[in-house]
Amino acid sequence: MDKKQEQKTIGYEQSKQKQLDDFRVDDSGQKLTTNQGLRVSDDEHSLKAGERGPTIMEDFHFREKMTHFDHERIPERVVHARGYAAHGYFQVYEPMKEYTKAKFLQDPSVKTPVFVRFSTVAGSRGSGDTVRDARGFATKFYTEEGNYDLVGNNIPVFFIQDAIKFPDLVHSFKPEPHNEMPQASTAHDTFWDFVANNTESAHMIMWAMSDRAIPRSYRMMEGFGVHTFRFVNEEGKARFVKFHWKPVLGVHSLVWDEAQKLAGKDPDFHRRDLWEAIEMGNYPEFELGVQMIEEEDEFNFNFDILDPTKIWPEEMVPVQIIGKMTLNRNVDNVFAETEQVAFHPGHVVPGIDFSNDPLLQGRLFSYTDTQLTRLGGPNFHEIPINRPVCPFHNHQRDGMHRMTINRGPVAYHKNSLQGNDPSPASAEEGGYVHYQEKIDGRKVRRRSESFKDHYSQATLFWNSMSEVEQQHIIKAFRFELGKVKSKDIQQQVVDMFSNVDQYLAEQIAVGIGAKPPVNAKGSGVTLSSPALSQENTIKVPDTRKVAVLAENGFNDSEVNEVIDALKKAGVTAEIISSHLGMITSADGEQLEVTHTFLTSDSVLFDAVYVAGGQQSVDQLKGQKEAMNFIGEAFSHYKAIGAVGEGRELLAAANIPGIETAAQVTGKEVYSTSGVVFSRDAENMDAFNEAFIDAIAGHRHWMRKM
Template sequence: MDKTNEYSKDEQLKPYRADHYNKNLTTNQGVPVSHTDDSLKAGSRGPTLMEDFHFREKLTHFDHERIPERVVHARGFGAHGYFQAYEPMTEFTRASFLQDPSVKTPVFVRFSTAIGSRGSADTVRDVRGFATKFYTKEGTYDLVANNIPVFFIHDAIKFPDLIHALKPEPHNEIPQASGAHDTFWDFVASTPETAHMVLWLMSDRAIPQSFRMMEGFSVNTFRFFNNQGKAHFVKLHWKPVLGTHSLVWDEAQKLAGKDPDYNRRDVWDAINRGDFPEFELGVQMVKEEDEFNFDFDILDATKLWPEEVIPVKKIGKMTLDRNVDNFFAETEQVAFHPGNVVPGIDFTNDPLLQGRLFSYLDTQLIRLGGPNFHEIPINRPIAPLHNNQRDGYHRMTIDKGRVSYFPNALQGNSPHPVPDQEGGYVHYTEKVEGRKVRERSKSFNDHYRQSKIFWNSMSPIEKQHIIEAFHFELGGVMDKQVKQRIVDMYNNIDGHLATQIAMGIGATPPANPSKADVSDSSPAVSQENTIKTAKTRQVAILAENGVNFSEVNQVMNALNSAGLHCHIVSSKQGMITGVDGQQLEVNKSWLGAGSVMYDAVYVPGGRQSVDQLMQLGDALHFINEAFKHAKTIGATNEGVDLLTTSQIKGAKTAGKDTHAQLVKDQGVLTIQNAADMGNHNQEGYFSQEFINAIAQHRHWERANQKKFIPA
């Protein structure tokens, strides 16, 4: 790749950026404006005059500044970054951006929820989009992915039916961003191929902790092919460096009210503070001659390729290091299309993919106003554009010359096609033949085997969360027959699962619960087996006036050094004064914070501070709720008293023992009689153990927590 094109998308966008700070106000024609608070009138109380061109322009633009929102994936959030390959992939693909590890390819990523409108919440139970635009020297490549590796349906012709069923019901536009209603579950019960995807949707994967902790999957099967014409079937993966982690459902619901922008704010803040989100690009590859060597059809989008059977080869890393300057101009106007491929990447006969190749382009024509949406700055390739396409809405390029056709003699056949040998795009040569039929391959007919493998792969707590998700979602269904059909459908997967679903929704358990006839599992699909790290996690420190400043300072320094971030939460924002007179700045008040916004809670000592906290219902609720959500909780010295006053278990006091002793129980860490919170050579090694506990994400060993924690 030409090194002059390294990471150049930012430079390309500069001419389109407008800095309005300390600038004179003008019209869109550049005419200086002297007054913008009052329209031009015939007298101070007279009618507005239509000759007021500033008024007309200002109002006209306002009246027309909205564009149609996306039919699906309307709510999204984007960021800029770059991608670097780990090693040359010449053996498998000729795609240039996958060859040179020294080259940074600029990217733009848009994360999204699928079903809700632009105004819905980030934390709803839904499929998440993970679309990446690579601005390569050979043109734009779009990797349009989801955070779930399978899809609801086999064939794109059913996509309108799926989305119509999932969207709010047409007679009352209820519910928003939720599948908890009759029409969705009626479609599921009537369409057995949805069984696998719905299990994933009911799992914790559908409520990610952060976009930074979310996998991405191409879902569809593509091809890599090299310069010799050798091809591999491939599926592509984004693997988050921080691991794959999720919220719990109660947490997700509360966040939707407290901070509906929770996931987008998380990415925005992380990039601003330098915690750049990182994702490794992985690829699963199947040789052409091995296409039919599996017990599933590799072109079936309702099936995954088990990583234990077809390993994921990590081939590069993406880093998101810059937030957008203008949400509408970039995030809202960006247009992705799985048909945007570069030499060395091609399509397969995956029937869901074939339909997407039409649908994405078709919807962009109406949403972005015509065929020239590729000239919008965020969509414009960094590769030079030369063709004979002219005119149309919003044309931004000023093409020179009178020739706009090929072949031509007047311009020496320029622009001319590029031979394959010189890098011109060619499709992989594949023999295709058959009779025109409307039917499905019989190899797509197994709807339940992989669903059973997914269920077998879940840890006990993940299975419990799936059952509870079914209870909530089906609890919104009014039609009893639909509920019963779902129970009967999932009895084909696991009799215990079907029975548990029935017990929570008032349906009849299966008379003959199915016995397990598939023992296979795929450990890779369980989030219990993901990367565990405390880096970038958020810790709430509960404190009031009279807190032990030394304790807080020691713990905060240790947490910050390990890459975590702390917020002081107190009754009022401003400053609080420690027992020694030193002050701490409060980041959040009880009204503006909640335990659902943090990964862990710490209560430092200081008699006056703790006594005040023990009288505050907000503080006790904060602790109890964090415990209910299986988060790490720590307390030092007098801070332990707040935990013993709360309703959590695991908060043990040292009694009359004058020696500092760390007590750990179910993710609750306490230490008393300790002066040094960070010295590993003494008994007061609280800080490191606290960090280690936070890295575990949750402490699911808190069995039957609902028995002693109020809802």
């Protein structure tokens, strides 16, 4: 890359940040003022008629301060209310000219600024991060042709096929209106009543009951555009396309017990994880992939490619990886950026167009309508986080919160007073031209016959799951339906899912006391898609967190070797002890404690390591909290490591096979079901390698619980 091109690339990557710099304010060292810039001499006392007299309306500072406070809140999003976001950039790997004329997908040297908001769907802004729910994954690309919003979820399909049913869906999963319960949960009657009476939801329900609905972190979940879009190239040739975000760290999830406990221990678990990873330089990375279908092949599948309740199986339509997104900067102000950002699937650029997906068509109206209410008027595009980096010119004027100062008398098209400026751009000048699709049909309120298959892909998903994942789905159904009060609704759901798989329906029925289905045939689908199982995902130790349990008298050399090895593998180690401050090793060396057993918990970590040293281990054995820490990590299938005397704590915590395995095998390093220990500190290299491999494994399902 020559110097001129390098400067262009750097400048373009930073263009959004430079634009935001005009609005950033540093209050440090400044004097307090009113919103009008008048310096304030006293911010402790309102103006009164005498020391004990009434407050005087003349107090303009009090009135301004209180009025602003009274109006600080804006309506939260109806869905996706609880979210967290970060800045970053996207780079395409190679020019996509053959498929699309979108400029941000042409030059591998250009870093396009992005802003990404992750979110839950059902809960209010104050709900917990780790509830069972779909997750939003919305990306705003600040391109040189205008903003492009890829508005997606972490699940590739949706509950409904037509947008007119969206209000009904949301009303069903929100808290029930007569008592406003339960919050951020679909485990109640109205949601499952909707499911049983709208069977197109079957496929989405399978995903929602799977581990995909309780991700380990935002950094470890896939994103999907859900809808079918079009790529259009310079020659006007179009292809159907679906978008995928593939996390570089792989796709990983929590276990249900862990997710529930985290909602109480740290309801900010996912947002904290994202914030801390970026602050530490562990920048989240996602590769952008596309599935493409030629227009002439539209009807060559046993499903309708426009049906938003269907996936395009990756084995049929491979995902082509075309670029990578890196999130490298946290927001400066959550309200100004994360809450005020406005996404819209209709914000596209030349080269990206829509299909006739009936859910997508309705969303194109809904998003604009929502932003008008939530952000107070039609000028939400002028809020700093929403402003494009390219210039924008039109004849739209006035309205609440107008920021742009347009000069001259003209605010209409066509005109002669201003030379007809701003005037439309031709296609050659970058003007957006809608794809010309021939339409021939009558206006009807119907759904295509090709949308009537509600069960085959739900069965495909079930067939694709490992035995462990299938058991998690069964338990999720039992939990959710176990909270449903209506026996009739429970039975309806059992009968409905007998169309997906008989064994699944039977197991649900047993768990909730319903009648097993009679003569259930399932959907008859025997195919599977390995790409759908998280057991087949990338497994690396990078950015994992390990709790190091230690007290005074720990083995200093051993602990330092483990921490150094973990750091080299990209793993963060944090010291957990009975008190904050410093702990002292048997050799007199000191180590700073990160958390206590009161301020931390095993659910906040990916693995646990018990330090050797007899004095340290003896103290830990006397603490119930330390025992619970180990036991809970084991029950959540996490990696556990110990060296020397450290394995005594594992034995005291009743971790199966610790003493027996060491005696029978006589190995210096022993590893089974994610539990790794060494009888002494003589072979630390082998221990560290085995422990890091166990951490990378994420969960060790072979344990008998």
